Every structure is written in structure tokens, then in C-alpha cells.
Amino acid sequence: MTRTVKVALVQRAACTDPEENLQSTAQDVERAAESGAQIICTQELFRSQYFCQSEDHRYFDLAEPIPGPSTKVFGAIAKKCGVVIIASLFEKRTQGLYHNTAVVHDADGTLLGLYRKMHIPDDPLFYEKFYFTPGDLGFKVFETRFAKVGVLICWDQWYPEAARLTALSGAEILFYPTAIGWHPAEKAEFGQAQHSSWETIQRSHAIANGVYVAAPNRIGHEGDDPSGGIEFWGQSFVCDPSGTIMTKASPDRPEILIADCDLDRIDVQRTHWPFFRDRRIDAYGEIIRRFRD
Numbered sequence: 001m002t003r004t005v006k007v008a009l010v011q012r013a014a015c016t017d018p019e020e021n022l023q024s025t026a027q028d029v030e031r032a033a034e035s036g037a038q039i040i041c042t043q044e045l046f047r048s049q050y051f052c053q054s055e056d057h058r059y060f061d062l063a064e065p066i067p068g069p070s071t072k073v074f075g076a077i078a079k080k081c082g083v084v085i086i087a088s089l090f091e092k093r094t095q096g097l098y099h100n101t102a103v104v105h106d107a108d109g110t111l112l113g114l115y116r117k118m119h120i121p122d123d124p125l126f127y128e129k130f131y132f133t134p135g136d137l138g139f140k141v142f143e144t145r146f147a148k149v150g151v152l153i154c155w156d157q158w159y160p161e162a163a164r165l166t167a168l169s170g171a172e173i174l175f176y177p178t179a180i181g182w183h184p185a186e187k188a189e190f191g192q193a194q195h196s197s198w199e200t201i202q203r204s205h206a207i208a209n210g211v212y213v214a215a216p217n218r219i220g221h222e223g224d225d226p227s228g229g230i231e232f233w234g235q236s237f238v239c240d241p242s243g244t245i246m247t248k249a250s251p252d253r254p255e256i257l258i259a260d261c262d263l264d265r266i267d268v269q270r271t272h273w274p275f276f277r278d279r280r281i282d283a284y285g286e287i288i289r290r291f292r293d
Contacts, residue, residue, distance in 0.1 A: 003263040005146045007173065007212070008037030009076060010046070011236040011255045018047045018062060024061045025087075026073050032256045033081035038107075038146045040084040043218045043236075044154050044179040045100065048090070050230060052147030055130040063092035071103055071111055079109025084144040086151055087210055088177035090131075092118070100132045100153055102177055107145040113141050117153040118162060125183065125223065128155070139165040147172045147263060150211075154178045157202050157215065161287070167209035168276075172263050176215040181232035184221075195233055203243040210241045210270040212261045219252055241269035 008087065010028045014021050025046050032040045045051075047070065051059040054252045064070060074085045084107050088164045091101035091114075100117035116135030120128045139162055141150050150171030157176045166174060180198060182191050208211040223229025237248040238259035249255040270276060286292055 003147075005173070005261045005263060006036050006038045007238060007259050007261055008032035008035070008040040008212055009216035009236045009238065009249070009257040010040065010042050011216055011219060011234055011249045011253075012043065012046065013232075013254060014049045014218060014222070015048065016049060017131055022073060026077060028254075028256055029074070029077055029082060029083075029085060032258065033077070034085045035256065037083060037256075037258055039084040039086070039144065039149065039173070041175045041214060041216050042088055042177060043140070043216045044088045044177040045090055046088060046177075046218070049222045050179050050218075050232075052128045053125045053132060053230060055127050058093075059131065060098065063090040064284040065093075065097050066091050066101060066103060066114060067111060069117060071105070074103070075105050075109045075111060078105040078107060080195070082107045084146060084149070086175050086177070088153060093133075096114060097133055099135060100128065101135075102153055102175075104142045104144070104149070104151060106142075112144065113140065113144045115151040115153070116155060116220060119155045119159055121155045128204045139169065141166060141169040141171045143170075147261075150174045152176050154180060155207075157198070160186040160205065160208065163205035163209055164182060167205075167211050171214040172212060172266055173261060174209075176202060176213070178215050178217040178236075179232065180217060181230040184231050187231065191233075193237075195235065199235070199237065199245075199279055203239050203245070206239050206241055207243040207273075208275055210266050210273065210275070212238065212240060212263075212266075214238045214259070219250075219254065240268055 122129040152164035219234040
């Protein structure tokens, strides 16, 4: 008997109405459940368009408490459908304190816990440091009905330390809710290399840790600033513990991407590629330094 888990990623375009985004995403989650999915993950900050393209105080009104409206909706769906749901939210913790947060509901509707994004970018059109306090919960694993899952968020996906620590805590599948795309003016020159880098780094996490990796990304063009906004590149994907892409969505269509993850493959992969065995933990003390001068 193998332990096979059916994973689903919801890839969508976001409109300007948060309630419409919530209801549309909830419908897609239910469709995924009807298709047999057991663990379902949304894209990053699915309730709104990607507001971090500018620094504007009015966007703090998009934030919500946890528990709150979104967790009420997804908790009910999780319980009704018997599925695990991972949802990415703009969390209002208290006045003046906000996080980019993922919530995990177990298959009985229970809110298992939160992961708060640890690495916060500050780049042109990705001004997240204005909005989000870095996470203070550490790297977490949630033991759900179907698998042990780790959740990291977008910019976290560039950091092997985050993937490693989450895998060492027992994660069998790493989920990366994502909102990433091209600056349209740069796409012709840099677009292919940028996307390849994004995909490659996440596949490397699967290989180095012997885990499944699942990354849902949004689609569509958002923003009308002078630089042209962001063209989100979609191409959500799931890869296996060898880093092989099992399934990948299109760059421009809404999709519910589903993959079967045989969790017994993790043991096989780690036995034949024993990276955990050969780690030199006695020699890694310098990793906690910012830079070795």
C-alpha cells in the first residue's frame, strides 16, 4: 500500500473586488475537492490584486484578522469536503502590525495554525517591507490528515535555509503560495532567465531535501504605473522529490492543477540520495553570520 496524496493548486487572475476573489477562489477549492484533491493551496494574497506595487496606506484596509472572514469560509469548506486547505492572507494582527500569512485548515475544518512570511522583499513594484512585518513563528510543519506539510511564501522560495529547516522539521510537501511575474519592459530581455531561475531554485529544494514542492502562482496583468505594472507568469507547478516537474499550468489561463504525490517516494529518494546523512552539521556554524569578511 502506498501513501498517495492528491494535491491541487488554484491558479487565477485577481479582480479589484476582495469579496469576489474570495468567493471565486472558494468555488475553485470546492471544484478541486470534487475532483478528488485532498490538499488544496491558493496563490499568494489571493483576495486582492497585488497591492505592493506601490506604498499606499489605503491598502491596509484590505487586511483581516485571523480568525476572520476568510478562515470562516475555508474552515467550512474544509469540514464539508473533508479536505486540507492552505490559504494565503493579508493578516491584521493589531493596529499597525500586519503580516503576509498562510493559514492551514485540516480536513475537519480545524484551523491548525499560521505561517507568517519570514523573508520580506523590497524591490521595484514589490514594496512588501512597507506592508508586512517579518514572520515571528519560525519555519513550521503542520501534521494534517493526509500529509505533513510545510508552508513558505513567495520570496521565501529563494532561500535554501528555509526549505531545509522546514524539511528537517518533518515536511513531506513544501507549498509556496506565490505572486511573481515580469516587469513588462524587461520581459523580452530577461523574462526567460527570470522564470527559469524561479523554477530551478524550487526544484533544487525538492532535490536537496527529498520532498515534493508545490507552487501556485497567479496570472494576468496588474497595475498601470509608468513602468507598466506586473505581468504575472502563472506556470504553477508540482515537482517530485527528484526535482522532476510532474505537472505545470499555463502562463495565462486560470487552472486547478492536480498532482498525485506518492509519499513513499520520499523514503526511497532520501535512501538513494542521502543528503541528510552526509550533512556536516559540525561545520555550518558560520551560516548564522550575515557575511564572512
